[in-house]
Amino acid sequence: MQQLIDVKSIVADTLKIAGLVGQSIEDSVRSLADRDIDLAGKVIDRDAEIDRLKLDIDRECIDALAGKLEGRDLRVVLGTYRMIVDLEHIGDYSVSVSRVTLAVANKPVSGTSLEIMKMAEIAGRMLKKCIDLYSGKTSGNLRTVYENDLGIDRLYGSVFYNSLGEIVHEPERSTNIIYLIMAARALERIGDHITEIAERVEYIETGQLKERSVPMHVPYGERDKGWE
Numbered sequence: 519m520q521q522l523i524d525v526k527s528i529v530a531d532t533l534k535i536a537g538l539v540g541q542s543i544e545d546s547v548r549s550l551a552d553r554d555i556d557l558a559g560k561v562i563d564r565d566a567e568i569d570r571l572k573l574d575i576d577r578e579c580i581d582a583l584a585g586k587l588e589g590r591d592l593r594v595v596l597g598t599y600r601m602i603v604d605l606e607h608i609g610d611y612s613v614s615v616s617r618v619t620l621a622v623a624n625k626p627v628s629g630t631s632l633e634i635m636k637m638a639e640i641a642g643r644m645l646k647k648c649i650d651l652y653s654g655k656t657s658g659n660l661r662t663v664y665e666n667d668l669g670i671d672r673l674y675g676s677v678f679y680n681s682l683g684e685i686v687h688e689p690e691r692s693t694n695i696i697y698l699i700m701a702a703r704a705l706e707r708i709g710d711h712i713t714e715i716a717e718r719v720e721y722i723e724t725g726q727l728k729e730r731s732v733p734m735h736v737p738y739g740e741r742d743k744g745w746e
Contacts, residue, residue: 524578528582531575542613543608543645547705561616633680641709670705670706
């Protein structure tokens, strides 16, 4: 019975850290769009709680592995032990976006901000889909998570190249534009970490570790299609 309680506790704490991380993604980009330095500060402060929870789950997983785990319980602990590393990194990248907010708070909003918000929206949906399957709220596979990550990659490419054009035409705004590229890059990395989480969740469900299997090339003209 104690083993079952330990695994349930690990899952509960992982859902808690995932909720904090998801909120940080949303808040960091909202702070950037609104130039809200108070909200950016909340994201930065929240990261300490995320780090603390990650260490707590580390200890829980290690303690659980000292027992006699097998089957799905063993996969839950092993998968979670890897997942929380990615969740911590996502929290760190959300802090990076919030620090961009602090850097550009008094600067004019760039057109690329809309694409950055779209990246965050997609990332939030990806993370929710992973966590819903992890928690048992839903069933199925996570193929759309991998497909949506390609959408984030394309949006990052769009932000990058459009920003280079802005720098050429408005060199006086180059510092501000470079900061926005940094924010977009952080969100692109968030998408990558969510795909790692998806792989761990699929391992828990199936017992198999799989690499991403979706096509790597999707035409730019298809950029806004099929992202669920």
